[in-house]
Amino acid sequence: MKNTIRDRVGLGWRRELAVGILSHLDRIDVVEVIADDFFDAGRDERRALRTLAAQTTLVLHGVSLGLASSVPVDTKLLEKTAKLCEEVEPEYWSEHLAFVRGGGVEIGHLTAPPRTDATIEGAASNLERARAVVGSAPLVENIATLIDPPGSDYDEIDWINSIMDSAPCGLLLDLHNLHANATNFGYDEMEFLKRLPAERIVAAHLAGGKWVEALGERRLLDDHLHDVPDAVYRLLTELAALALHPLTVILERDGAYPPIEVLLSQLDRAREALAEGRLRQFERIEKEAA
Amino acid sequence: MNPFDLRGPEFLLFYFCFSLVVIFTITILRRRAESGPAPKIDLGDPYLIAYLRGGEQEALGVAVISLVDRGMLVMNDQVIRCADHVTRDMVKHPIEYEVLKKFGDPGEAHSIFKDDNLKSMFRPYRDKLERAGLMPDADVRRDRRMRLLLALMALGVVGVIKIVFGLSLGKPVGFLVVMMIAAMVIAAFTTFKRLTARGKETLADVTNLYSGLRTRVNSLSPGSASAELAMFAAVFGVAALATTPFGYARTLFPQATSSSSCGSSCGSSDSSSSCGSSDGGSSSDGGGGCGGGGCGGCGSS
Numbered sequence: 252m253k254n255t256i257r258d259r260v261g262l263g264w265r266r267e268l269a270v271g272i273l274s275h276l277d278r279i280d281v282v283e284v285i286a287d288d289f290f291d292a293g294r295d296e297r298r299a300l301r302t303l304a305a306q307t308t309l310v311l312h313g314v315s316l317g318l319a320s321s322v323p324v325d326t327k328l329l330e331k332t333a334k335l336c337e338e339v340e341p342e343y344w345s346e347h348l349a350f351v352r353g354g355g356v357e358i359g360h361l362t363a364p365p366r367t368d369a370t371i372e373g374a375a376s377n378l379e380r381a382r383a384v385v386g387s388a389p390l391v392e393n394i395a396t397l398i399d400p401p402g403s404d405y406d407e408i409d410w411i412n413s414i415m416d417s418a419p420c421g422l423l424l425d426l427h428n429l430h431a432n433a434t435n436f437g438y439d440e441m442e443f444l445k446r447l448p449a450e451r452i453v454a455a456h457l458a459g460g461k462w463v464e465a466l467g468e469r470r471l472l473d474d475h476l477h478d479v480p481d482a483v484y485r486l487l488t489e490l491a492a493l494a495l496h497p498l499t500v501i502l503e504r505d506g507a508y509p510p511i512e513v514l515l516s517q518l519d520r521a522r523e524a525l526a527e528g529r530l531r532q533f534e535r536i537e538k539e540a541a
Numbered sequence: 542m543n544p545f546d547l548r549g550p551e552f553l554l555f556y557f558c559f560s561l562v563v564i565f566t567i568t569i570l571r572r573r574a575e576s577g578p579a580p581k582i583d584l585g586d587p588y589l590i591a592y593l594r595g596g597e598q599e600a601l602g603v604a605v606i607s608l609v610d611r612g613m614l615v616m617n618d619q620v621i622r623c624a625d626h627v628t629r630d631m632v633k634h635p636i637e638y639e640v641l642k643k644f645g646d647p648g649e650a651h652s653i654f655k656d657d658n659l660k661s662m663f664r665p666y667r668d669k670l671e672r673a674g675l676m677p678d679a680d681v682r683r684d685r686r687m688r689l690l691l692a693l694m695a696l697g698v699v700g701v702i703k704i705v706f707g708l709s710l711g712k713p714v715g716f717l718v719v720m721m722i723a724a725m726v727i728a729a730f731t732t733f734k735r736l737t738a739r740g741k742e743t744l745a746d747v748t749n750l751y752s753g754l755r756t757r758v759n760s761l762s763p764g765s766a767s768a769e770l771a772m773f774a775a776v777f778g779v780a781a782l783a784t785t786p787f788g789y790a791r792t793l794f795p796q797a798t799s800s801s802s803c804g805s806s807c808g809s810s811d812s813s814s815s816c817g818s819s820d821g822g823s824s825s826d827g828g829g830g831c832g833g834g835g836c837g838g839c840g841s842s
Binding site for chain 1: 745752
């Protein structure tokens with residue numbers, strides 16, 4: 252059976268990778284741009300972003316809204332997101348299920364909030380506000396954490412599913428974040444993936460990380476500076492076997508940039524993982540039909 | 542008030558303001574007519590970008606720099622030749638192939654700027670950029686001429702009427718004649734731009750998208766990142782390479798880089814280009830290979 256699901260694979264836009272990305276758009280289906288980099292950009296920079304959007308499919312990714320918080324999202328940031336979305340017309344925009352500020356202090360990091368009813372309600376409320384201001388709800392992304400958030404009443408999967416239940420939004424599943432958290436806190440990453448609502452997973456992130464010492468233990472840090480590990484490709488295969496719709500897969504790399512060929516080979520490997528998952532899905536469907 | 546009743550200095554002031562309005566108007570009209578959203582073009586092709594920015598000369602300069610960096614051209618001061626090991630299948634780009642072929646016989650780098658055959662290689666680029674609305678095609682050029690004609694008529698009619706009045710009254714008209722000619726020249730200058738407004742904006746956007754190269758170029762080492770080097774030269778100009786690790790551009794194109802940054806050292810060999818003798822030595826590293834002799838693969842087919 253032929254795979255007819257048109258999954259797409261792309262790269263996160265970084266200025267350091269500009270030559271590699273723009274020279275290989277035949278091998279890069281979609282480019283993800285950090286929205287916050289353009290919130291306060293001048294007219295010329297925003298026009299350049301529109302020019303980039305004219306070359307390829309573009310999606311926006313936010314890092315500063317702090318959706319998963321009992322504190323309402325900053326309206327100004329939402330308005331900036333709305334303006335940027337209006338100008339660039341991304342295929343979708345996304346944000347993290349994290350909090351980034353508290354008591355008026357910017358943490359400067361995507362932080363896992365306590366998994367409680369308050370943060371579930373806060374996230375749902377913030378997502379509704381985001382949808383109202385921007386005109387579309389963001390895809391929400393699971394984040395990595397080195398510590399289990401203190402004061403939590405839910406485990407991560409139940410917390411994410413509760414937010415998904417209470418807000419009509421899609422999920423951007425960061426497979427390395429999932430892998431890192433599963434590794435650090437000792438749960439089964441495949442089981443975690445199967446418990447997510449596959450029909451609402453629109454996109455996936457791939458990245459790499461490194462081992463660090465934290466609280467006297469060895470932990471996997473999601474640093475986006477290393478190659479994608481095999482376990483993440485296995486998760487991608489599993490995801491492709493579960494999701495019945497096309498997926499957008501983005502490779503994130505934030506530094507220690509290798510030659511573009513290395514990143515392109517990781518994209519190729521992601522395509523192979525997707526194809527393998529799709530094949531498994533078709534075989535399963537055929538078996539069920541028979 | 543009839544402006545033709547104004548006295549000499551007052552009329553000159555009026556005519557100056559009138560000229561500004563006319564030139565401003567045709568400029569705005571041109572920009573409006575030629576603006577538009579960025580088209581989809583191959584932003585990864587350094588020769589297309591270089592041609593958009595500076596025409597054949599810039600694009601050929603980029604080709605030479607890129608081929609030297611990849612060790613396919615070897616340099617001895619300003620003289621370059623195709624490396625011995627180069628074969629036709631080593632380059633896919635027809636422009637690069639033609640440049641290699643030209644330097645099957647050693648020659649000065651800047652001699653490519655006079656090669657009509659090489660320049661004609663860029664005709665498809667010109668056509669592509671015209672179709673994308675980034676360079677003026679026949680329709681745009683016709684519209685430009687029409688607007689300029691109207692502007693010249695306006696400037697001419699107003700100026701000539703006053704000149705006739707002035708001459709009939711025996712007044713001096715020299716300043717007005719000079720001002721009229723100057724206004725017409727400026728109107729023509731603002732009309733016949735090499736790029737359309739859309740082309741100028743797209744070029745600015747490309748520069749913006751590749752702005753990371755400005756800092757990154759200093760961390761590149763010769764021979765290791767030719768694609769980025771070629772794009773840097775395409776976007777910022779061969780002249781901008783003078784102060785980077787690819788300073789051999791200064792040796793190859795001293796005139797192009799002289800306005801950039803090189804002072805007394807222009808023309809002298811640097812570490813990447815110094816050659817002792819023409820002995821057919823190694824030619825595998827960018828800018829490092831030296832020697833005479835012919836070109837095995839690229840000059841003969």
